[in-house]
Amino acid sequence: MQKLLIFAILFITYITYSSWVYTRGTDRASIMSSHQELGKQIYQEYNCQSCHQLFGLGGYLGPELTTVISDKNRGELYARILLENGAIRMPNFHLSPKQVNALIDYLKYVDANAFTYKTDGK
Amino acid sequence: MKISKSIPGTWFFIMAISSLFIGLLFGALGGLQYVLPGFLKEALSFQKIRPLHVYLVINWIFCAAAGAVYYYIPYVSGRKLYSTLLAKLHILIQLIILIWVVTGFFMGRFGGREYLEFPPYIVVLIIVAWILFMINFFVTVRPSFKEVPVYIWSWSTGLLFFLITICEAQLWLLPHFNNNIIRDITVQWKAMGSMVGSWNMLVYGSAMFVMEKITGDKGINRSKKAFFFYFLGLTNLLFNWGHHTYIVPSSELVRTISYTISMTELLILANIIYSFRKTYFKTNPHKHFLSFRIVTYAEAWILLNLVLSISISVPAINFYTHGTHITVAHAMGTTIGINTLLLLSSLVLIAEEMIGDGKLFTPYFNRSFIFLNISLLVFWLSLVGMGICKIIAVHEKNSFTEMMARLYPYFQVFSISGIFVFLGLLLVLMPVFKTFLKLGLAKQSSDPS
Numbered sequence: 001m002q003k004l005l006i007f008a009i010l011f012i013t014y015i016t017y018s019s020w021v022y023t024r025g026t027d028r029a030s031i032m033s034s035h036q037e038l039g040k041q042i043y044q045e046y047n048c049q050s051c052h053q054l055f056g057l058g059g060y061l062g063p064e065l066t067t068v069i070s071d072k073n074r075g076e077l078y079a080r081i082l083l084e085n086g087a088i089r090m091p092n093f094h095l096s097p098k099q100v101n102a103l104i105d106y107l108k109y110v111d112a113n114a115f116t117y118k119t120d121g122k
Numbered sequence: 123m124k125i126s127k128s129i130p131g132t133w134f135f136i137m138a139i140s141s142l143f144i145g146l147l148f149g150a151l152g153g154l155q156y157v158l159p160g161f162l163k164e165a166l167s168f169q170k171i172r173p174l175h176v177y178l179v180i181n182w183i184f185c186a187a188a189g190a191v192y193y194y195i196p197y198v199s200g201r202k203l204y205s206t207l208l209a210k211l212h213i214l215i216q217l218i219i220l221i222w223v224v225t226g227f228f229m230g231r232f233g234g235r236e237y238l239e240f241p242p243y244i245v246v247l248i249i250v251a252w253i254l255f256m257i258n259f260f261v262t263v264r265p266s267f268k269e270v271p272v273y274i275w276s277w278s279t280g281l282l283f284f285l286i287t288i289c290e291a292q293l294w295l296l297p298h299f300n301n302n303i304i305r306d307i308t309v310q311w312k313a314m315g316s317m318v319g320s321w322n323m324l325v326y327g328s329a330m331f332v333m334e335k336i337t338g339d340k341g342i343n344r345s346k347k348a349f350f351f352y353f354l355g356l357t358n359l360l361f362n363w364g365h366h367t368y369i370v371p372s373s374e375l376v377r378t379i380s381y382t383i384s385m386t387e388l389l390i391l392a393n394i395i396y397s398f399r400k401t402y403f404k405t406n407p408h409k410h411f412l413s414f415r416i417v418t419y420a421e422a423w424i425l426l427n428l429v430l431s432i433s434i435s436v437p438a439i440n441f442y443t444h445g446t447h448i449t450v451a452h453a454m455g456t457t458i459g460i461n462t463l464l465l466l467s468s469l470v471l472i473a474e475e476m477i478g479d480g481k482l483f484t485p486y487f488n489r490s491f492i493f494l495n496i497s498l499l500v501f502w503l504s505l506v507g508m509g510i511c512k513i514i515a516v517h518e519k520n521s522f523t524e525m526m527a528r529l530y531p532y533f534q535v536f537s538i539s540g541i542f543v544f545l546g547l548l549l550v551l552m553p554v555f556k557t558f559l560k561l562g563l564a565k566q567s568s569d570p571s
């Protein structure tokens with residue numbers, strides 16, 4: 001009985017905590033526009049996460065992209081050139097200009113919400 | 123009493139080992155893309171190789187864990203498996219998913235998320251297969267949770283929380299989650315972190331059963347200490363995921379809770395050190411020596427990875443290690459060093475129950491096993507070294523190209539030792555694979571399930 005009680009308490013705490021994480025615990029970001037959403041969809045469809053990270057989630061073969069737009073040494077042009085041409089390790093995905101624009105818009109949105117990266121000086 | 127042959131269990135093992143061999147091959151090819159830029163860039167780019175590798179090795183863990191549960195539940199419950207038909211359907215659906223996902227990845231069909239890159243509709247099939255598995259488990263075992271040993275709790279928890287977390291991982295399909303990057307990333311880390319906890323519960327449950335079978339001591343899995351560590355593990359499954367999200371600008375409370383929970387792992391660490399000494403000085407098992415030996419090596423890997431895990435959970439250290447290969451070292455150490463070795467001990471125990479105790483303990487196996495562990499250690503250290511080097515490169519504000527050039531010697535060690543890990547696992551698992559293949563192809567009349 002004692003074991004079932006401990007399990008029940010932990011489970012109820014988990015449900016409560018999850019509900020909080022799904023709402024107030026993560027309400028700091030701005031809401032994505034439909035164009036940025038399209039960029040996000042393309043990011044997933046081309047599996048960009050295989051090589052690139054956003055907020056630490058993703059692979060390591062390519063550079064981290066969370067703050068690629070505001071990074072003084074990289075910026076929008078750098079991202080655009082890579083998306084249009086590929087690189088040594090990155091294939092050219094032959095993206096349409098519309099797809100490139102949507103991806104850039106999505107990366108701008110991510111960058112604008114990367115508060116911890118900027119305050120920590122990364 | 124001996125464990126009886128289980129046809130579903132045997133076929134799950136065959137599928138698991140096949141997945142691992144192919145998954146490791148993709149891993150080795152992916153490793154080569156680090157040292158040979160442009161290698162297979164157009165034909166099989168890293169964008170395809172990585173999900174193929176990740177999906178197949180995770181499939182190894184799930185299929186091997188499911189196979190072990192199918193073998194063990196008739197033994198622990200004293201009943202026949204509730205439905206062989208449901209188990210066969212489970213295998214069939216699992217096989218369909220495997221073929222569908224692998225073919226899709228080859229063709230460049232993605233659309234999912236990190237670690238679950240396949241299109242989300244495939245998750246429906248995964249859930250159906252899992253429910254069939256759960257029905258068979260719970261109806262066969264009919265657990266009375268007041269009395270059952272800790273491994274039944276562990277398996278039940280693993281089954282329940284995989285179902286919860288695979289559903290949670292699809293929340294991004296709802297606009298409330300998808301339109302808010304911080305919520306989306308946080309929930310993704312949360313779901314995947316707890317999902318890893320769920321498969322750990324399945325694997326650790328089997329490992330606890332193996333230890334009981336080796337020692338013959340039924341008390342170890344019914345003791346207060348065993349349940350204390352089970353509940354500690356459960357707490358970590360539920361709340362420990364957040365140490366991955368220190369850099370995500372969610373609420374400060376998420377980070378505080380995660381850090382506090384992460385530190386409870388120190389208790390597990392202390393227990394392992396204590397048990398290690400006890401095992402070394404007092405235990406002299408005669409039964410299933412090979413499984414015992416594999417578990418002992420896994421214990422050493424647990425120790426090594428816990429030290430790493432606790433270190434990277436400290437926010438001041440995590441600030442530097444986050445997004446470096448140290449996280450990969452942690453993932454590789456746990457999936458190969460801990461999960462794979464614990465599953466191997468289970469597979470070896472079951473295989474030797476079928477063909478005779480000690481039959482797999484040959485000089486060949488011994489040499490291969492040592493070769494595997496040395497290769498894995500070099501592989502693990504190369505990843506840690508790569509992570510440290512990356513931290514220095516970021517600190518010195520190197521560009522990505524400069525950093526990749528700096529990491530190149532580590533990539534070489536990582537790539538070569540990765541191939542050796544592949545070869546080591548191939549050598550170690552081949553006799554086990556052959557044993558189960560023979561069992562699977564033998565006449566089914568001897569199947570008691």
